[in-house]
Structures are given as structure tokens and as C-alpha cells.
Amino acid sequence: MKNSELLHAIVQNAIDGIISIDAYGIVESINPSACALFGYEPEEVIGNNISILMPAPDKGQHDHYLRRYQVTHKPRIIGIGREVTGRRRDGSLFPMRLGVSEVHYNEQTFYVGFIHDLTQQKQAEEQLKDYALHLEELVETRTQSLNDTIRALEVAKEQISHSLESEKELGKLKSRFISMASHEFRTPLSTIQLSASLAEKYGESAGVKEISKHAGKIKASVTSLTAILNNFLQMERLESGNITAANAPFDLRELAVEITEEMQQLAKTKQVIRYTHEGDYAMVTLDKYLVRNCIINLLTNAIKYSGDDGRIGFHTKTAADGCTIEVQDNGIGIPEEDRKYLFGAFFRAQNTGNIPGTGLGLNIVARHVALMGGSVSFTGDARRGTIFTLKFPKA
Structure with a gap:
């Protein structure tokens, strides 16, 4: 494949738009991507001034921009590139990134523009701005809500502190009551147990079976009651973390x-x-x-x-x-x-x-x-x- 054919194939299949103009701003060539971007057929653009693809005021100033560059050689777009606005055939505008290169060929000067559509990028940026604004509003709302919650928590904290103090006092009273009640129960229970054992002993020696029978019932009941008291004491100690x-x-x-x-x-x-x-x-x-x-x-x-x-x-x-x-x-x-x-x-x-x-x-x-x-x-x-x-x- 010759170099010219290769170059033509690259230009024709490029994703970005590529347009070449002569020193007077007349379009020499336009690739399919540029045609699709601006909505023109190639024959509608080639031979016309490039300004047909520009909105005002750039449309009326383009030839002046081009002559100024040719005199001063001070670049504003040529050799630099920047974001500009393009105008489609239907009159709609779209943002694009334009890079222009100066080309000298057969003692003639041409300018080649490389166009990249920024529509989606700008939409994404706008969405990002909207999200950022929404996020700021949301943060402000949440911050206000958080401040209100903090104030409510401070009030609740004071109330809970009072409640906890009351609960602690109640817990201490409960513990003291259980300990006291258990102690007070244990003393008579021990006496009853001892008396039942003695009654059982004397009943056996006297040959009276009924005494032994009832003494056994008393001892069993005392043992059961003692076990219940022990369980309550165990629960109290577990609840208070003393075990x-x-x-x-x-x-x-x-x-x-x-x-x-x-x-x-x-x-x-x-x-x-x-x-x-x-x-x-x-x-x-x-x-x-x-x-x-x-x-x-x-x-x-x-x-x-x-x-x-x-x-x-x-x-x-x-x-x-x-x-x-x-x-x-x-x-x-x-x-x-x-x-x-x-x-x-x-x-x-x-x-x-x-x-x-x-x-x-x-x-x-x-x-x-x-x-x-x-x-x-x-x-x-x-x-x-x-x-x-x-x-x-x-x-």
C-alpha cells in the first residue's frame, strides 16, 4: 500500500473529525466522522468557507482570525488547540475540542483541524455539578439533622443518667434485700432442719414411724427451699457481675x-x-x-x-x-x-x-x-x- 493510500485510509476511518482548509479558509477535505458530527454531506462542505460550521460571532470573524495569524504568526488556536463551539446543519450547537495544525505542501499552506466531540463529556460534567450541588444540599440537611439529633441525644443522655442513677440505687436495694432475705431465711431453715433431724432420730428410737415420716418431709421441704434461695442468690450475683x-x-x-x-x-x-x-x-x-x-x-x-x-x-x-x-x-x-x-x-x-x-x-x-x-x-x-x-x- 502506498503512503498516500494509507494516509487516506487513516483519515477516512478516524474516530474524530478531520477537516483541511486552504489559506483562504476554503474547505479542501472533510472525513466521514466530521460529516456525521456536523450533519453535512461532503459535497455540501467542500469548496465552501469553513465558517459555515461556526456559530456567531466566530462565523463572521474567522477570516479575520486567519489573516491575523498569517501576518503575526501568533497562535490562538493553530498549534495550540482549545474548546470551541460547533454549529450543525440543523442549527444546533455542540461543544468540541479543536486542534489545528499548519501544513506546507507543494509551496502551499493548508490548515488541518482535528475535532473531538465534547457533548458527552460536558453532559457528564453538568451531571457531576448537579450531583455535587445535590450532595452539598444533602450534607447541609444531614448536618442540620445530625445537630438536632445530637441536641436530642444530650437531652436524652441527661434523662438516662438520672434513670441510671435511680436504677443503680434500685439494684443496690434489690441486692441488699436478696442478701438480707436469704440470710434471714437461712437461720430459721437451719433450725428447722436440725429440729427435724432430731425429731426423726428420737422417733426412730421410740419406734414411732409417723414421726420419722413427717420429719423426712420437713427435711425435704427445707432442702428444696434452700435450693431455691441458692438459685436466687446465684442469679443476683450473676446479674451484678460478681461471679x-x-x-x-x-x-x-x-x-x-x-x-x-x-x-x-x-x-x-x-x-x-x-x-x-x-x-x-x-x-x-x-x-x-x-x-x-x-x-x-x-x-x-x-x-x-x-x-x-x-x-x-x-x-x-x-x-x-x-x-x-x-x-x-x-x-x-x-x-x-x-x-x-x-x-x-x-x-x-x-x-x-x-x-x-x-x-x-x-x-x-x-x-x-x-x-x-x-x-x-x-x-x-x-x-x-x-x-x-x-x-x-x-x-
């Missing part, structure tokens, strides 16, 4: 045997608590007091909700990844619709009937387990009973 996990090594199997013997005394007449351990060792690092409290709560529930002659399973397991504690009853099971609420404070399943309870035990267990970094779960149904599982990762 933390003091983990230390202890023998889990030894603790479990001790608790089993203790709880067997409180079980129903024919109930049996069967304890088993799995693992080559029994040393764990947890809070012994909290673990003990959790196990006692679970075994108390197992005794309460199991049948009179039921077998209660109690199992501990130690392994490389931690330890597990399980308590299984053969009781009434937990209704499906109640399971998601089971560990909530003061919640009791709908099938508990007249079985006494406060609904605090499992909530306390869950919170104690959480303090030690463990988890609690349960499985089972009314046929097989329920298995509660406490899992603790290795310390």
Missing part, C-alpha cells in the same frame, strides 16, 4: 463421686444415680465451685422429673481435647415448641404440671458454663428421657 471463673486443676471423678453420694440421699425412694467415668485421667482445669453447681442443678432436675423408681445416668469423660459431663433422666421430656426457651430465666416447660420449680436452674447452668468457656446442649424425648451435655475445651 467470675477461677479455673484451677481438680479431680473431676473425685468431685463427681462426692456429688453422687450427696444427691443419692436426696433422690426418691427407689431412684438410683449411676455414675461412670471414661478416660485415663480425671484432672481438669475449671472452676470447681461452678462445675459443682452445674452438676447439682442438673441432677436435681433429673431427680425431680424422673419417675419414682427411675435410673439417673451421670457420666464424665476426659480426653485430649477437653472434658464432657452428661446427666440423663428418664423423665417427661421437653416439648419441641419449648426447647428454644429452655435456658431462659424463669422459663418452665408447659408439661411440668404441678412439679415445683423456679425456672432458674438451667439458666444458671448455661451462664456458669459460658463463664468457663464451655457449651451446654440437650437431646432426648418423652420415651428416652433427656440427656444434658456440658462440654469444656482443654485449658
Whole structure:
């Protein structure tokens, strides 16, 4: 391909408009992109003054601009380029970037203009200005709203501060009341427990079975009431943040045997608590007091909700990844619709009937387990009973 053919092909297929004029401003050539941009056919432009593509006042001043350059050689567009306005055949105007080069060929001077349509760019700029203006208005509105909110928050803060002070005072009064009430209850309960034990002892020695029977009922009631008081005290200490996990090594199997013997005394007449351990060792690092409290709560529930002659399973397991504690009853099971609420404070399943309870035990267990970094779960149904599982990762 010859150089002239290559140049012609480049000009004809250029994206931007390209127009050449002679020294008098007469159009020598115009490429398809320029024709499309201005809305003319080539024969309508070629041979005419370039000013037909310009709006006023540039239309009437163009020849003067051209002669001035030819005399002074001081460029205003030629060799520099700038943004100007073009005029289409239909009279509409559009922004464009115009770059003009001076070309000398065969002892003649020509000027070649390169035209880039700026319509979309200008529209984008206008949209950006609108967005910026809208954003400023929005920021001003939001700032005003924020200031109003801050003022409202300051007022609310003062009100909340007063409310918190009142709440703190109420909390202190509640804590003092629970502690005082527990102390006042414990003293007569201890006396009743001791008197019942003595009455039972003297009744056995005198051969009066009825005394022993009623003394046993008194002792069971006192034990139940003491457990309720202990749960309320535990809740108060948990709510006030006075309980933390003091983990230390202890023998889990030894603790479990001790608790089993203790709880067997409180079980129903024919109930049996069967304890088993799995693992080559029994040393764990947890809070012994909290673990003990959790196990006692679970075994108390197992005794309460199991049948009179039921077998209660109690199992501990130690392994490389931690330890597990399980308590299984053969009781009434937990209704499906109640399971998601089971560990909530003061919640009791709908099938508990007249079985006494406060609904605090499992909530306390869950919170104690959480303090030690463990988890609690349960499985089972009314046929097989329920298995509660406490899992603790290795310390």
C-alpha cells in the first residue's frame, strides 16, 4: 500500500473529525466522522468557507482570525488547540475540542483541524455539578439533622443518667434485700432442719414411724427451699457481675463421686444415680465451685422429673481435647415448641404440671458454663428421657 493510500485510509476511518482548509479558509477535505458530527454531506462542505460550521460571532470573524495569524504568526488556536463551539446543519450547537495544525505542501499552506466531540463529556460534567450541588444540599440537611439529633441525644443522655442513677440505687436495694432475705431465711431453715433431724432420730428410737415420716418431709421441704434461695442468690450475683471463673486443676471423678453420694440421699425412694467415668485421667482445669453447681442443678432436675423408681445416668469423660459431663433422666421430656426457651430465666416447660420449680436452674447452668468457656446442649424425648451435655475445651 502506498503512503498516500494509507494516509487516506487513516483519515477516512478516524474516530474524530478531520477537516483541511486552504489559506483562504476554503474547505479542501472533510472525513466521514466530521460529516456525521456536523450533519453535512461532503459535497455540501467542500469548496465552501469553513465558517459555515461556526456559530456567531466566530462565523463572521474567522477570516479575520486567519489573516491575523498569517501576518503575526501568533497562535490562538493553530498549534495550540482549545474548546470551541460547533454549529450543525440543523442549527444546533455542540461543544468540541479543536486542534489545528499548519501544513506546507507543494509551496502551499493548508490548515488541518482535528475535532473531538465534547457533548458527552460536558453532559457528564453538568451531571457531576448537579450531583455535587445535590450532595452539598444533602450534607447541609444531614448536618442540620445530625445537630438536632445530637441536641436530642444530650437531652436524652441527661434523662438516662438520672434513670441510671435511680436504677443503680434500685439494684443496690434489690441486692441488699436478696442478701438480707436469704440470710434471714437461712437461720430459721437451719433450725428447722436440725429440729427435724432430731425429731426423726428420737422417733426412730421410740419406734414411732409417723414421726420419722413427717420429719423426712420437713427435711425435704427445707432442702428444696434452700435450693431455691441458692438459685436466687446465684442469679443476683450473676446479674451484678460478681461471679467470675477461677479455673484451677481438680479431680473431676473425685468431685463427681462426692456429688453422687450427696444427691443419692436426696433422690426418691427407689431412684438410683449411676455414675461412670471414661478416660485415663480425671484432672481438669475449671472452676470447681461452678462445675459443682452445674452438676447439682442438673441432677436435681433429673431427680425431680424422673419417675419414682427411675435410673439417673451421670457420666464424665476426659480426653485430649477437653472434658464432657452428661446427666440423663428418664423423665417427661421437653416439648419441641419449648426447647428454644429452655435456658431462659424463669422459663418452665408447659408439661411440668404441678412439679415445683423456679425456672432458674438451667439458666444458671448455661451462664456458669459460658463463664468457663464451655457449651451446654440437650437431646432426648418423652420415651428416652433427656440427656444434658456440658462440654469444656482443654485449658
